[in-house]
Amino acid sequence: MVVSSTNPHNKEIAIRRRIASIFNKREDDFPSLKEYNDYLEEVEDMTFNLIEGIDVSLIEEKIAAYQEENAEQIMINRARKAEELAAALAASKGQPAQTDNDVSTANQNSQAGFGAVPQGQYAPTFAGGQPRPTSMAPQPIPLGGGDMLGIAGDDEESKSLRAERGARAGGWSIEISRKRALEEAFGSIWIC
Template sequence: MNKEIAVRRRIQGIYNKREEDFPSLRDYNDYLEEVEDMIFGLIEGVDVAKIDEKISRYQQENFEAILASRARRAEEQAAALRAEKRLLAGGGGAAAAASGEPAASVALQNTASQAPSGQYAPTMLLQPRPSGQPVPLGAPSLLNGNGEPEDEESRRLREERGVKAGGWTPELGRRRAYEESFNSIWVN
């Protein structure tokens, strides 16, 4: 698994063209298929020398395009980070409401032209932390499914059904206790 991840990162750092870099979808799909074939070959050890030579040749021929693509990706990540910070700070909401678009997309569009190259930024937008008191796991529920207070009998039935749904029965517990007690008896 680690080998596959390392190979994919290496190859995708070199073969990093996008769909808009190709004249047709067919050409782009052929490119993706070729990249996947090379990844498979490197992982499985099929024609490794030939594939490495092909990668080196591609890397030398397309050095500037590879660097440009990496820079473009870094700029997009930096813009996404700035958009995220602006959203978390409260900015971008008015522009989003006026245009009818989501705030993240408006903030991303506004910051795309201001992005410095070569900065790392995560691509996902972080959710704000919840406020308030956390509810402990396994806390007993005081209300049933209808929102009404639960009486003792219905709570006991719900717990029994939950235990049975998990595959446990009282007989199973008794059998295990007997087996453990008899297995601990030493006979000389």
């Protein structure tokens, strides 16, 4: 697929979206973190080369071969992502996930007119322009399922693993904390 665009930023976005929809494996699809990181590095190398126009025909052949070999896994991962997005959207609205019948009913209700505001949503006021609540709806639960608030039923091991991964993603490590503590402790010692 050749992306022709006058804006290089749009070209990069289109290429990244295309590659992400094909190479959509997750960390739990691999036996080790090293293999997952190698996979991500290879995907990023191909993406960069496509963006820069380096060996495009060779990379397109690799992509086609990968799609052919992993078609079933690609479709499963796309479906899993769509289900997770639907569940996250429903959770952010404080509603259970919708079925096809619920979606068609919601679409009919949304076409009811200007004054129709769904339960728990904000409607504009006419004096001052500030939104006002139309009901006393409960506060939305965070997309993570509310486990930070102790709402979710996850066990302690998965909570600590999630917290550790989040800390690492933010750049924190125990070694940095130890080094800083030692530097601060020894930095306050005065030698005369």
